[in-house]
Amino acid sequence: MANNKRLITILIPIISVLLGLIAGAIIMLASGYNPIAGYTALWNGAFGDSYTIGETIRRTTPYILTGLSIAFAFRTGLFNIGAEGQVIVGWLAAIWVGLAVDAPMIIHLPLAILASIAAGALWAFVPGILKAKLGVHEVIVTIMMNYIALFSANEIIRKVLTDGGTTTESIPATASLASPWLQSITFYSRMHYGILIALFAAVIMWFIIERTTLGYELKAVGYNQHASKYAGMNVSKNIVLTMVIAGAFAGLAGAMEGLGTYGTISVMSGNINIGFDGIAVALLGANNPLGVVFAAFLFGALKEGAGEMPTGAGVPTELVDIIIALIIFFVASSYIIRWALLRFKKGEK
Amino acid sequence: MEYVIEMLNIRKEFPGIVANDDITIQLKKGEIHALLGENGAGKSTLMNVLFGLYQPEKGEIRVNGKKENITSPNKANELGIGMVHQHFMLVEPFTVTQNIVLGKEPKKKTGAIDIEKARKEIQDLSDRYGLKVDPNAKIADISVGMQQRVEILKTLYRGAEVLIFDEPTAVLTPQEIKELMEILRSLTREGKSIILITHKLKEIMEVCDTCTIIRKGRGIGTVNVAETNPIELASLMVGREVNFKTEKTIADPKENVLHIENLYVKDSRKVDLVKGLNLDIRAGEIVGIAGVDGNGQSELIEAIAGLRKSRFGVIKINNKDITNLSPRKITESGVGHIPEDRHRFGLVLDYSIGENIVLQTYYKKPYSKAKVLNNKEIYKKAEQIIAEYDVRTPSVYTKARALSGGNQQKAIIGREVDRSPDLLIAAQPTRGLDVGAIEFIHKKLIEERDKGKAVLLVSFELDEILNVSDRIAVMFDGKIVAVVKPKETNEQELGMLMAGSNVSGIGEANGE
Numbered sequence: 001m002a003n004n005k006r007l008i009t010i011l012i013p014i015i016s017v018l019l020g021l022i023a024g025a026i027i028m029l030a031s032g033y034n035p036i037a038g039y040t041a042l043w044n045g046a047f048g049d050s051y052t053i054g055e056t057i058r059r060t061t062p063y064i065l066t067g068l069s070i071a072f073a074f075r076t077g078l079f080n081i082g083a084e085g086q087v088i089v090g091w092l093a094a095i096w097v098g099l100a101v102d103a104p105m106i107i108h109l110p111l112a113i114l115a116s117i118a119a120g121a122l123w124a125f126v127p128g129i130l131k132a133k134l135g136v137h138e139v140i141v142t143i144m145m146n147y148i149a150l151f152s153a154n155e156i157i158r159k160v161l162t163d164g165g166t167t168t169e170s171i172p173a174t175a176s177l178a179s180p181w182l183q184s185i186t187f188y189s190r191m192h193y194g195i196l197i198a199l200f201a202a203v204i205m206w207f208i209i210e211r212t213t214l215g216y217e218l219k220a221v222g223y224n225q226h227a228s229k230y231a232g233m234n235v236s237k238n239i240v241l242t243m244v245i246a247g248a249f250a251g252l253a254g255a256m257e258g259l260g261t262y263g264t265i266s267v268m269s270g271n272i273n274i275g276f277d278g279i280a281v282a283l284l285g286a287n288n289p290l291g292v293v294f295a296a297f298l299f300g301a302l303k304e305g306a307g308e309m310p311t312g313a314g315v316p317t318e319l320v321d322i323i324i325a326l327i328i329f330f331v332a333s334s335y336i337i338r339w340a341l342l343r344f345k346k347g348e349k
Numbered sequence: 350m351e352y353v354i355e356m357l358n359i360r361k362e363f364p365g366i367v368a369n370d371d372i373t374i375q376l377k378k379g380e381i382h383a384l385l386g387e388n389g390a391g392k393s394t395l396m397n398v399l400f401g402l403y404q405p406e407k408g409e410i411r412v413n414g415k416k417e418n419i420t421s422p423n424k425a426n427e428l429g430i431g432m433v434h435q436h437f438m439l440v441e442p443f444t445v446t447q448n449i450v451l452g453k454e455p456k457k458k459t460g461a462i463d464i465e466k467a468r469k470e471i472q473d474l475s476d477r478y479g480l481k482v483d484p485n486a487k488i489a490d491i492s493v494g495m496q497q498r499v500e501i502l503k504t505l506y507r508g509a510e511v512l513i514f515d516e517p518t519a520v521l522t523p524q525e526i527k528e529l530m531e532i533l534r535s536l537t538r539e540g541k542s543i544i545l546i547t548h549k550l551k552e553i554m555e556v557c558d559t560c561t562i563i564r565k566g567r568g569i570g571t572v573n574v575a576e577t578n579p580i581e582l583a584s585l586m587v588g589r590e591v592n593f594k595t596e597k598t599i600a601d602p603k604e605n606v607l608h609i610e611n612l613y614v615k616d617s618r619k620v621d622l623v624k625g626l627n628l629d630i631r632a633g634e635i636v637g638i639a640g641v642d643g644n645g646q647s648e649l650i651e652a653i654a655g656l657r658k659s660r661f662g663v664i665k666i667n668n669k670d671i672t673n674l675s676p677r678k679i680t681e682s683g684v685g686h687i688p689e690d691r692h693r694f695g696l697v698l699d700y701s702i703g704e705n706i707v708l709q710t711y712y713k714k715p716y717s718k719a720k721v722l723n724n725k726e727i728y729k730k731a732e733q734i735i736a737e738y739d740v741r742t743p744s745v746y747t748k749a750r751a752l753s754g755g756n757q758q759k760a761i762i763g764r765e766v767d768r769s770p771d772l773l774i775a776a777q778p779t780r781g782l783d784v785g786a787i788e789f790i791h792k793k794l795i796e797e798r799d800k801g802k803a804v805l806l807v808s809f810e811l812d813e814i815l816n817v818s819d820r821i822a823v824m825f826d827g828k829i830v831a832v833v834k835p836k837e838t839n840e841q842e843l844g845m846l847m848a849g850s851n852v853s854g855i856g857e858a859n860g861e
Contacts, residue, residue, distance in 0.1 A: 212717075212721055213711055213712050213721075216711050216722060220700065223697045227693070227694055227695065227696060228697070229694075230656060230686070231676070232679075232680050233677075
């Protein structure tokens, strides 16, 4: 029985992805495009050569971290919609330290990374403490915090980090995650060492959730606050701590963009969506660290491959957004898939 | 003899276990037929087979003598079988009428729901069976007993001739139970047939005509209730002799363990429910608190356990002030608490049995070291407790949710007693359990007493209070109004005291 359940939990996202792709094909057909050409272009855009593979991994990196952020909070029963804002402040803090501090790499890079973690954690601490002490719903506060992050960051970029400009200078090499070696083997893609940090973060999340007393408490609070209180756990403290750790993951995602991919931060006209896409990644990955890594990779590949679709097959890139939306739709309506799978099983008997 | 329902030689397997094996039950028209068995004996599985939720591997079901294949609850409804579940399935913000017609709404010609017609029909049904349900009341506003009647009306409205009741009295107060028994009788008078799933022997003796007993998934037999007695039923159910009277020696109380002085506690509506309570419990005695529900018992326990702040007064354990300390500090001061609501407080249902066993000790050695859990030690402890307390579970890795109520309770008791607390609080420890489990739990409480621990027992079951306690403290309107010895009192006297009337000859322990 238990094995069966596990199998179904794994099968649901896979089937959802397949259904999403099939539905995407139907939409392409209906709009007069060739789905085979479209998907070939998508594949080539994501895995066609070493450059695109490098770029796919580069895109995957922050998705892993925002996915972990949302999945972690969710295990305690909290919904961190604020990953978006936490990414922005993490990015800003990393670049700021990158530009302001002058130090050898062994100090400078860790310092910049830590700054991003601290910024994200602080940004998530606010909704955490409001939820724990005053019972204010974290969804409302985190959404507000996203806007505060966005517009404050823009203002700081304009007024503090530049002289009315829109993009900061590039950070020095001592604070950069960029890797000439990774770039050279991927035909000068922007792939950087951040992927190792992201994978390591997934291991950390697994360890915290599954192996530590902290994870034990956090899950207990997520499942049953009354029993947690009865057991002598400090429910408020755990809520704050969960948000802080979730924010740290998201802040780190900002460092991936800042220190790894771009080396700068620019004025943003609106949402950067890495945080919001993290919600979908966590959902598809069933809030499980390994699942999040796979889901982030899928998102990275789809988003990267989309770039090739207009030139390779004349299909608009928006189609990929439709496919992603459909995949999420199918995961969210997993009840139907579950039901169908059980039916199918019974039929076999 | 004509039977309305026959289930013949039913066998139902789940991976790894045989839940029902060769069970036969035959229901006559107009009778109340009890289905008796311990927690987890397979009663609910059998009824779920009848209700179409499970398909049996072997055996056949006949309805009015005709063989039927019941593939879904809808099919069961069509055949006139209705089920009143233990956990109600009602939409709280909806009215009684809206809940009853849900899924089978009468329509006007325009296609709109004819709620007025439904209301009348429900009123008629309610009057005919003496249910006294107000069709316009909102579910959220009516008592649990009334909600159960709505469930009964739901099955009647759908034309049920056979009603299955799954442990209907588990959630009811004594008065509501009395009324339910009357309703069951009036249903059979109108020609309905009833299967009553229960493990309460008193109820069987009171209303049932026949009784089918199952033990560990096997059908043991069917007896005529008029020709049997509770002792025979109990031994058939458990498979051995059962003692109703728990044997114990005379208590030998020693030093004071719990001391409560002039305690005031508010409930969640900010009203004082404990009002100047005084209570002392000594090592080596069991003090039972008798009282009608809602006289502050729950608030008192929550205050001792640290789950609720007290407004005024002092609570001491072994002479150490624990008033308004955190639950963890209180636990560490030597208090064990078997909570009233085991699903809300006692267990994290989505955690495994093993994880639940260390709910208050996970942060200590050997269950964790440097904040890293040691699963080997955790599950070793769990193995020991499930063996010692006879918790029937497929494994220590099974989620608590999957266990029957009695086994969940045994796991909680095992966990609390194993920590060997100086004060053990047992709130309604046997609610909803079968006689075998009750006997076991009483024995454990007395064992703790004999080890020199103080035990505080709160129960609505006077039998239990009289049986287990060494002293009985009667609680009324937030105070202990009398302290009596079980040997020197009886149910009538306790009942009077619990209702707040003064009985001469008994000094008020804490009068104003």
